[in-house]
Amino acid sequence: MSLEQFIENFTDLFDETDPDTICATTRFKELEEWSSLFALSVIAMIDEEYNVEFRGDDIRNSTTIKDLYDIVKSRVE
Amino acid sequence: MAKITFHGVGIKALSACVPSEIVYNKDLGYLIPEEEIEKTISNIGIEQRRIAAPDVTASDLCFKAARRLMEDNQIAPESIDVLLFMSQTADYRIPATSCLLQQRLGLPRETLCFDISLGCSGYLFALSTAFAYASMQGINRVLLLDGETFSKIVNRRDKVDWPLYGDAGTATLIEKGDYGDSTFMLYTDGSGENTLKIHAGMRNPITPDSCVEREQEEGNIRNDLEVFMDGMDVFNFAISKVPKSIKLLLKETDKTIDDVDYLVFHQANRFMMDFFVKKLKISPDRVPYCISKYGNTSSASVPLTVSSELSGQLDGSHTVVMSAFGAGLSWGATIMQMRDCKVSPVIEY
Numbered sequence: 216m217s218l219e220q221f222i223e224n225f226t227d228l229f230d231e232t233d234p235d236t237i238c239a240t241t242r243f244k245e246l247e248e249w250s251s252l253f254a255l256s257v258i259a260m261i262d263e264e265y266n267v268e269f270r271g272d273d274i275r276n277s278t279t280i281k282d283l284y285d286i287v288k289s290r291v292e
Numbered sequence: 293m294a295k296i297t298f299h300g301v302g303i304k305a306l307s308a309c310v311p312s313e314i315v316y317n318k319d320l321g322y323l324i325p326e327e328e329i330e331k332t333i334s335n336i337g338i339e340q341r342r343i344a345a346p347d348v349t350a351s352d353l354c355f356k357a358a359r360r361l362m363e364d365n366q367i368a369p370e371s372i373d374v375l376l377f378m379s380q381t382a383d384y385r386i387p388a389t390s391c392l393l394q395q396r397l398g399l400p401r402e403t404l405c406f407d408i409s410l411g412c413s414g415y416l417f418a419l420s421t422a423f424a425y426a427s428m429q430g431i432n433r434v435l436l437l438d439g440e441t442f443s444k445i446v447n448r449r450d451k452v453d454w455p456l457y458g459d460a461g462t463a464t465l466i467e468k469g470d471y472g473d474s475t476f477m478l479y480t481d482g483s484g485e486n487t488l489k490i491h492a493g494m495r496n497p498i499t500p501d502s503c504v505e506r507e508q509e510e511g512n513i514r515n516d517l518e519v520f521m522d523g524m525d526v527f528n529f530a531i532s533k534v535p536k537s538i539k540l541l542l543k544e545t546d547k548t549i550d551d552v553d554y555l556v557f558h559q560a561n562r563f564m565m566d567f568f569v570k571k572l573k574i575s576p577d578r579v580p581y582c583i584s585k586y587g588n589t590s591s592a593s594v595p596l597t598v599s600s601e602l603s604g605q606l607d608g609s610h611t612v613v614m615s616a617f618g619a620g621l622s623w624g625a626t627i628m629q630m631r632d633c634k635v636s637p638v639i640e641y
Contacts, residue, residue: 250328251452251510252335252563255527259567268532271524 216265216291221284224264228256239281257283265291294478295544301426302471302628307361307636308462308599309353310342310586317341323451332455337562341458341587343443348641350379350439350592351389353461355396356641358437361463362397364636367433369398374425374434378408378418378591381441393437404431411488412558412618413478414438414591415462416626419614420476422466434466440590442519445490447505449513452523456561458587461641462595472609472629477541479533484621487525492516530564530617534625535571538615541625549574551611552627554602558616559583559593568615590618599638606633 218239225243226234232248243249254274261269261283267290277283317333317340324332333339344353354377361367375397377390390405399405404425408418415438422434439461446453492502502516514520538555542548555574557565562583569579580601582593589596594614598606606612612630617623 250331251523252332254524255335255563258524258528259531262528262531263571268528270528271522274524 216288218284222280224260225280228260240279242278243280261287267291296420296476298423298427298474300471301423301466301468303464303630303633304467305361305365305465305634306595306598307357308460308596308638309357309641310460310638311344311348312640313343314340315343317455320455323449335563336455337583338587339584344441344459349383350381350441350461351383351393353641354437354439354463355393357461357463358397358435360636360639361465365634370400372399372403372433372435373431375399375403375405376408376418376422376436378414378438379440380409381444382407411620411622412590413616413622413624415594416614416616416624417478423474426466426468432468436464436466438462438592438595440592442590445519447514447518451512453519453521456588458589460586460589460592460596462592464595471631474626474628475545476626477537478624481621484529487621488521488619490517490519527564529621531567533623534615534617535568537623537625538572541627545627552578552613553610555579555613556594556597559597560588599635603635603637606630606635
């Protein structure tokens with residue numbers, strides 16, 4: 216799996232946020248569109264695209280998109 | 293793995309009763325920023341919910357549903373051999389509420405009664421118990437009453453739980469008859485005990501301090517006698533277990549998703565159910581939803597959905613799958629051939 220593809224999958228979840236403003240170091244919880252319900256879309260995307268179980272603590276303990284990617288990557292391999 | 297198959301027993305009739313008081317999620321401005329309310333409603337799919345008055349309990353709602361079922365189908369109280377009450381919001385800690393319902397419904401003293409307590413998956417587990425009793429010699433009819441009043445155990449300033457939960461009571465009559473096979477597959481994972489929990493009880497004794505409201509995670513307010521739910525962990529649990537459990541049930545019973553006439557989910561939230569529909573590739577018109585009107589009514593949600601959405605539609609023979617999941621963690625699914633099931637429409641208390 217690639218970081219670029221993960222960021223694209225993540226970016227696709229947003230309706231209103233400009234994709235160009237999202238990169239690996241983006242602190243996703245600070246995005247205007249982010250909410251606890253939005254987190255469910257991220258968990259669903261990770262299940263669908265990577266077949267990885269993602270828990271609430273994984274979201275809570277992550278700050279950047281790269282942090283999410285690293286957790287997913289560690290469970291895919 | 294608990295895989296159970298029954299022959300010659302089935303659901304003869306079903307009914308439901310909800311409180312008449314409606315609360316609207318659009319009025320949650322005190323809890324959720326105004327600009328997020330619309331999006332929250334569209335995500336969880338809940339416009340309104342029914343909330344029981346302080347002096348109305350789950351057993352009251354079930355009582356009224358049971359009366360309706362007995363009237364609509366001319367069921368004599370003496371013909372009921374077993375009464376099961378499934379709830380986590382029983383009238384008292386002692387005695388079992390099913391005993392009070394035996395008296396109230398005028399069932400004979402020969403009636404076998406007991407309560408079952410389980411989370412949102414409870415209806416399926418209780419239904420399998422009802423089917424088991426109805427399969428035994430000496431038992432002809434089982435009345436299963438499943439009701440919840442989560443409004444009494446959710447804090448109104450808990451933004452995870454309060455927008456979701458509604459109250460309802462249901463009645464299901466199970467009996468011996470010319471029914472086809474019914475298969476249940478039921479699962480448990482107690483390692484997830486902290487995902488959904490009321491802290492105070494016997495393990496953590498109730499003291500005056502248990503009633504003190506405190507600010508918890510992310511500004512949610514609750515006391516130790518009210519429900520905590522980790523929404524993200526529940527979601528992760530449900531999406532990883534529910535579609536798989538349905539696929540395995542179909543495989544084990546030599547069916548495909550196209551054989552299913554109706555797939556009735558526990559009405560947890562709209563976003564989650566839409567995800568299951570997509571994942572299972574089932575046509576959405578076979579998946580009834582009543583969540584926009586009633587919210588998540590915990591274990592009552594499966595029979596409430598049948599009463600609300602399938603009344604008059606279960607004449608003849610239909611292949612129905614029911615799927616539910618919740619605290620425990622606990623989950624499961626059943627597939628049955630329903631035959632001329634008399635479904636009374638939802639009534640108000």
